[in-house]
Amino acid sequence: MTGLVREVVVGQAVLPVExxxxxxxxxxxxxxxRNAHRIHYDTEFxxxxxxxxxxxxxxxxxxxxxxxAAEFAGEGGRVREVAWRNRAxxxxxxxxxxxxxxxxxxxxxxxxxxDLVERCGAGGVVCCRGRAVVIPG
Amino acid sequence: MVGNAVxxxxxxxxxxxxxxxxxxxxxxxxxxxxxxxxxxAGEHAQQLVDPARDDFVVHPMYVVSxxxxxxxxxxxxxxxxxxxxxxxxxxxxxxVRLMAGGQDVRWVGEVRAGDLxxxxxxxxxxxxxxxxxxxxxxxxxxxxxxxxxxxxxxxxRFIVR
Numbered sequence: 001m002t003g004l005v006r007e008v009v010v011g012q013a014v015l016p017v018e019x020x021x022x023x024x025x026x027x028x029x030x031x032x033x034r035n036a037h038r039i040h041y042d043t044e045f046x047x048x049x050x051x052x053x054x055x056x057x058x059x060x061x062x063x064x065x066x067x068x069a070a071e072f073a074g075e076g077g078r079v080r081e082v083a084w085r086n087r088a089x090x091x092x093x094x095x096x097x098x099x100x101x102x103x104x105x106x107x108x109x110x111x112x113x114x115d116l117v118e119r120c121g122a123g124g125v126v127c128c129r130g131r132a133v134v135i136p137g
Numbered sequence: 138m139v140g141n142a143v144x145x146x147x148x149x150x151x152x153x154x155x156x157x158x159x160x161x162x163x164x165x166x167x168x169x170x171x172x173x174x175x176x177x178a179g180e181h182a183q184q185l186v187d188p189a190r191d192d193f194v195v196h197p198m199y200v201v202s203x204x205x206x207x208x209x210x211x212x213x214x215x216x217x218x219x220x221x222x223x224x225x226x227x228x229x230x231x232x233v234r235l236m237a238g239g240q241d242v243r244w245v246g247e248v249r250a251g252d253l254x255x256x257x258x259x260x261x262x263x264x265x266x267x268x269x270x271x272x273x274x275x276x277x278x279x280x281x282x283x284x285x286x287x288x289x290x291x292x293x294r295f296i297v298r
Contacts, residue, residue, distance in 0.1 A: 066197060
């Protein structure tokens with residue numbers, strides 16, 4: 001166990017990371033990942049699917065979870081795992097904020113498990129729950 | 138075909154394909170593409186967004202977020218909803234709604250610029266969830282590798298309604 005890992009304690013806060021994806025963000029992200037699913041850019045189609053409008057891609061949620069984990073791991077640290085479950089749709093223009101706490105510390109391996117949650121919009125609706133395993137730097 | 142019959146057909150097809158591994162190439166990872174991905178994801182860390190740097194690293198989420206490699210797909214490979222016909226097992230040609238359910242991503246190695254990425258995937262579970270007609274929850278295991286071996290393992294869930 002390194003000295004830095006020793007400083008990590010269960011319940012410690014994960015600093016928030018945030019992103020407010022607009023229609024341009026979703027177009028760019030969809031283009032670079034070759035994701036043409038119409039629920040991400042076609043308002044009429046999204047509504048026909050029972051949504052309020054175009055929704056944020058799952059992988060973009062994943063990127064925000066990864067960023068929260070990577071920033072917690074710090075310089076020289078690494079992210080071993082990231083997982084998330086979609087709970088509610090996040091829409092264009094919603095402010096997405098990932099926060100969390102340290103769930104456990106494995107003294108033998110130095111691995112730290114983070115319990116993460118992503119909230120969206122003005123009401124702070126939970127749109128994804130997740131976790132990450134990091135090796136702090 | 139009414140909704141329930143369509144979902145039953147999707148379930149039947151999916152169950153028939155459980156455990157069948159398939160392979161697809163995602164092509165060669167280009168540093169410029171990975172940097173563009175990082176920028177689109179709102180990253181500002183220079184080592185993720187500037188491919189000219191000596192310490193540039195491919196965003197760890199890049200490869201697992203790619204639905205296809207270059208040069209993309211022909212028009213015939215898409216469903217009317219814009220998804221790829223083969224993206225969600227058992228749903229090709231069926232009027233069903235598709236949603237992502239979440240992912241577990243486990244990094245085994247580091248994806249580097251220049252890696253030729255090979256994706257293997259298999260449907261591993263088909264579950265009926267919810268009340269009444271409900272929905273299908275499909276679990277797909279994915280393994281991303283290169284000549285250096287396995288790089289990333291993913292468990293992905295799709296919701297079919």
